Amino acid sequence: MGLTLAWLSLIVLIPLSTVFIRSAGMGWADFLAAGFSPRAVAAYTVSFGTAFAAALVNAAFGLLTAWVIVRYDFPGKRVVNALIDLPFALPTAVAGIALTAIYAGNGWVGQFFEPLGIQLAYTPVGITLALIFIGLPFIVRSVEPVLEDMSAEVEEAALSLGANPWQVFARVILPAILPSLLTGFALAFARGVGEYGSVIFIAGNMPFKSEIAPLLIITQLEQYDYAGATAISTVMLVASFTVLLFINLIQAWSRQRMNG
């Protein structure tokens, strides 16, 4: 117990506290100027916007994937199930260069969009595509256990009582999986906001356009602007902690609903 707390403090808590202590030492006006400069606000917009869009896409396709894996049998199911975790196992830099190669104008996928005048890589669309890759397993692995616990009988009962499949989804399945879907969404969103390795290669990194907040932190560090880097980190940490709180609230709500 004492050992746990000591090691935790040494590796996690004390280092993390440096960001807040440094920020507190800056004074409110300086902090606002550094943490909410127009360029920083633009970077937050890109980071939060693309992470949100990617989490939305993953909510839909992650739910579909989890549903197909839990409910249906098909050849190669085990391989598909194992592959879902690829984004957890593949180093982000590898994912980054691979996704850039695919979505660039001459890439396997990008070449079909180039003639239409649509550029995927080096735009916020590219960032979103990378974050879809990174976030998929969060949704699938959150929803999967809940779907496994749900018996198909409830759905069959609803169908036999005359509900159409869409009604069964909206009235029976969705309410049951909503807490886990929201949790997965929040996890994917939080990961996307802070993601760096898979994004920087495909992002284009143009200030005010396709520059993500983590990259701006690195840029400022390279220019020895420690105050700027610290202020932006503080904003990002507060955002992460808010998402964490949100997840805990969902889980408390879900437990209460199950018991009530």
Add this chain to the structure above:
Amino acid sequence: MSALSFIRARHLLIAAALAFIALFLVLPLISVFFAALQKGLAAYGAAVVDPDALSAIRLTLLVAAIAVPLNIVFGVVAAWSIAKFDFPGKSLLVTFIDLPFSVSPVVAGLIFVLMFGAQGWFGTWLQDHDVQIIFAVPGIVLATIFVTFPFVARELIPLMSEQGRDDEEAALSLGASGLQTFLRVTLPNIRWGLLYGVLLCNARAMGEFGAVSVVSGHLRGITNTMPLHVEILYNEYNFVAAFAVASLLAMLALVTLVLKSIVEWRFGYHHGSARH
């Protein structure tokens, strides 16, 4: 709705899910090997045995060899004390252990620069004593320990809580020592969960990019890990070499997935949480 249209809908859903996975997961994976082998096996081999690549491989192995065992020890001790004992503030402690998962890797790197960098809290002291942590191997190890901190503990806490302490109490009451109880009772009970956590911890330790990038200083042949070496080669437009080194990391990911699946299928281990 007729039975036939249900079957049709089922096929449609399966096809849509498989198409999504093929496009978003399989295609990037294949493209790594494709790009690595584009100029033939000789170019691939040359990129892998390049001295800078070899030193990056060595550093990556070294960092994982330090960070993973430390996280195993911490993970087991932390999960043990949380699962087997009651004390106030337990759920807060679990939240704190999880914290590194919610922190951007770049911020994870920054906090160690703020502590040990030239302008950091201990910067002057370290300079006076000629100790270099940032832009050196110790900083890379610290940042890696931080980002991989929760993996083992996170896997073991639910597992050990579920198992309770009856087995241990029985062993102790039959006269086993504390160490015997741990080695003969606790460890066999948690082995698959432990292996699962270690696999993911190791994959992340070897593949970490953002946090390590901030503290490394990118000194070629000295503080370059494999992912950082991939970035340098890529930015030099040396694509074949970049993808060749990347393919080694992709193979590591595949081996991780295979072993993880074996733990799940063969030994029926049911992984408890969606957080990584």
